[in-house]
Amino acid sequence: MNIKKQSISILTVGMTLATAWAIRGQFGHEQGAAWAGAIGALALVLVSNRKDWYAKMPIIALASAIGWGAGGMISYGVVVGYGRADNFINVYYGLSMLFVIGALFGLLGGGLVGLVLDSTKKNKVSWGALVSEMVAGGLLTYFFLIEQIGFKMTPPRSEAWAFILGAGLAMLLHMARTNRNSAIRVAIFSALGGGFGFGFGNFLHVTGNVFEVPFNMWNVMEYCIGFFGGIGMAYGVFSSNWPVDELAKPKNWVNRVSLFVILVFIPLIVYRESLAYEHLLKRLGEIQNIEQVALTSTVFAAVILLAVAIILLWKLKDNNFKKKDVALFFFTYFSSYTLMSYVVTGLFAGKLGLNHHLYVLNIVLIYFLTENNSMKEIQKTTTELTTKKWFIYLISILIFLAILAMVAVSFNAELHGRHNRFEFG
Numbered sequence: 363m364n365i366k367k368q369s370i371s372i373l374t375v376g377m378t379l380a381t382a383w384a385i386r387g388q389f390g391h392e393q394g395a396a397w398a399g400a401i402g403a404l405a406l407v408l409v410s411n412r413k414d415w416y417a418k419m420p421i422i423a424l425a426s427a428i429g430w431g432a433g434g435m436i437s438y439g440v441v442v443g444y445g446r447a448d449n450f451i452n453v454y455y456g457l458s459m460l461f462v463i464g465a466l467f468g469l470l471g472g473g474l475v476g477l478v479l480d481s482t483k484k485n486k487v488s489w490g491a492l493v494s495e496m497v498a499g500g501l502l503t504y505f506f507l508i509e510q511i512g513f514k515m516t517p518p519r520s521e522a523w524a525f526i527l528g529a530g531l532a533m534l535l536h537m538a539r540t541n542r543n544s545a546i547r548v549a550i551f552s553a554l555g556g557g558f559g560f561g562f563g564n565f566l567h568v569t570g571n572v573f574e575v576p577f578n579m580w581n582v583m584e585y586c587i588g589f590f591g592g593i594g595m596a597y598g599v600f601s602s603n604w605p606v607d608e609l610a611k612p613k614n615w616v617n618r619v620s621l622f623v624i625l626v627f628i629p630l631i632v633y634r635e636s637l638a639y640e641h642l643l644k645r646l647g648e649i650q651n652i653e654q655v656a657l658t659s660t661v662f663a664a665v666i667l668l669a670v671a672i673i674l675l676w677k678l679k680d681n682n683f684k685k686k687d688v689a690l691f692f693f694t695y696f697s698s699y700t701l702m703s704y705v706v707t708g709l710f711a712g713k714l715g716l717n718h719h720l721y722v723l724n725i726v727l728i729y730f731l732t733e734n735n736s737m738k739e740i741q742k743t744t745t746e747l748t749t750k751k752w753f754i755y756l757i758s759i760l761i762f763l764a765i766l767a768m769v770a771v772s773f774n775a776e777l778h779g780r781h782n783r784f785e786f787g
Contacts, residue, residue, distance in 0.1 A: 368600055371409040374731045375596035376589045378405035381724040382696065383588025384581045384717065385703045392434035393631040397699055399430025399471055400624050402592050404692040406475070406599060408685070408732055416683045417611045418478065419691065420620035425478045427624060430471035433526055437519035438463050442583075443781035445564045445770065446571075452782045454767035457561040459515055461763060463523060464560025464587050465553040469530040472552025472595040476545030477537070479599065482607040492536050496529040503528025543745040548598035550752055555594020558759050559587035565766040572773050578717045603743040614681045621678060624695075625671040636706050637663040646708050655711045663705050670698045689732070696725060 379402035386394040403426030407415050415422065441463065444456025481487040504524040507513050514521055530549075537546045563586030570579035635641065642656040649655060674694060678687060700721050707713055 370731060371600060372593055372596040374409050374728055375402060375405045376593035377724055377728055377731075378402055378696070379592030379595070380585045380589035381721050381728075382699060383591075384585040385699055385721055386588075387581055387584045388703045388706050389632050389636045390434070391635065392431045393628055393635060395434035395467070396427040396431025396628050397632060398588065400424070400427040400628070401692070401696050401699065402426060402430070402471075402588070402595070403475055404688065404695065405592075405728070405732075406596060408688045408692050410599075411685075412604075414607045415479065416685060416688055418617070419683050419688055420617045420624065420678075421612055422475060422478050423624055423691075424620040425474040426471055427628060428470075429474035430467055431628075432470050432529070433463070433467035435520070435522040436463050436466065436526060437516050437522065440516045440519050440781055442564055442567070443779055444783050446568055446777045446780035447782055448771065448777075448780065449782075449786065450767055450771050451784055451786075453770050454764055455783050457564060457763040457767050457770075458760060460564050461557035461561040461759065462515075462527075463557075464591065465557030466523060466526045466530060467560075467587065468552035468554070468556025468591045468594060469549050470526065470533065471556070471591070472598055473530065473533050473537070473545060473549030475595065476548030476598065476602075477533075477542065479548075479604050480542050480545045482605045485605065487540075487542075492533065495532045495536050499532025499535075500525035500527075500529035503531065543747055544602035544604055546747060547602045547745070548595060551598035552591055552595040554752070554755055554759065555597075556587055556591030558762075559590030561759070561763045562590070562766070563587055565763075565770060568770055568777065569773075572777060578715065581717045601743060603745045611681065617678075617681050621675060625674055629667045629671065629698075632702065633663060633667060637702065642706070645706060646711060649708070649711045655708075658710045659705050662710070663702060666698060666701060670694060693725070693729065700725065 379398065382398035382401040383395075386398040388394070389397075400423040403423045404419070406426075407419050407422055438460065441456055441459050444452050445460065447453050447456065477487050477492070504521070507524045507527075508521045513524075515523055530553075534546060534549065537543075537549070560583070563583035566586065567579045567583040570577065570582060636645075637660055639656050639660045642659050643652060646652060646656060646659075674691060677690060700718070703721065704714070704718055707715060707718070
């Protein structure tokens with residue numbers, strides 16, 4: 363793959379996860395992040411031109427959904443408020459902790475995707491051992507950091523970030539022990555991208571609020587973590603060396619269970635938590651004919667989600683996936699997520715936000731990028747772990763965030779919704 367086409371592929375994945383993550387803002391929590399993560403992975407498979415990856419498309423999407431979705435348990439609303447403070451210490455603390463939170467999203471999301479790509483018939487990932495180690499690592503880290511030391515990032519909110527941190531570190535140790543360097547590369551680059559995107563996105567969010575930009579700046583922040591996290595994940599994948607496993611296909615039941623989770627279970631949880639009648643009554647607020655609008659919206663959402671699940675489960679039943687199958691899965695799943703975002707924010711009440719139209723524009727652009735970017739074999743790949751470079755990237759990001767914090771402090775004095783983690787005077 364030449365540099366230009368590789369760059370377009372990386373950009374495509376970045377735009378995809380960015381758009382899906384911005385849509386995720388309408389739903390929140392683990393289920394919203396899981397749907398977005400699956401969409402990002404499908405884009406990665408679509409532009410890869412790897413037939414062996416097409417064969418395990420559902421597993422790759424599920425791994426991404428689990429990895430990116432797990433971070434959804436992290437509470438960060440108060441941390442965003444720290445970035446709106448009027449002093450450098452609290453603002454920098456907010457931006458740097460958002461870097462940590464974004465990095466944890468990317469670490470698990472990219473790491474699990476990398477493990478699936480690296481798992482072959484001759485060198486399978488021991489998923490049972492991995493999950494056990496991650497759970498144990500999460501529990502031990504949470505107990506040590508939160509219960510014993512008392513290091514709390516977001517009091518009085520949940521400190522679930524510590525569990526995700528421990529799980530991520532355990533995953534890295536498992537990768538290192540089993541010599542899965544390519545998967546480590548994806549995890550690290552995804553973490554750096556997601557962390558930078560969240561910290562930088564919060565700065566843009568604050569700046570937009572200060573200057574009263576007439577746009578959903580929270581969505582801009584969400585777009586940033588998805589964009590840079592997606593770029594990091596895609597770069598980690600396309601710059602790493604992967605085994606070719608074209609002859610070995612996942613067992614039918616494995617792909618079918620993965621499809622069921624992606625197409626039925628995740629949308630069902632999103633529906634229950636955000637699109638059910640009672641939730642829509644509260645969400646849509648005081649509008650004319652609220653009961654009728656809520657009923658129409660919830661029935662419409664149920665019909666669309668059911669139709670998408672039936673159509674895709676039927677179309678993908680043969681377990682012999684080609685690029686056209688990946689494209690069908692990707693764009694149908696992506697479009698239905700976007701449509702649910704329209705519904706939950708008041709489509710049938712006539713509420714059509716500009717940010718939603720931009721989601722559609724992004725999907726159109728992504729379609730043309732995938733159609734006009736004929737991928738070829740990647741020539742330059744590596745399994746080298748450039749830890750010194752990663753450390754330099756980390757320090758550079760933290761210095762950059764410090765500069766942004768100083769800039770933000772200069773105009774945050776009158777900003778509402780700020781919080782102080784540390785009090786002075």
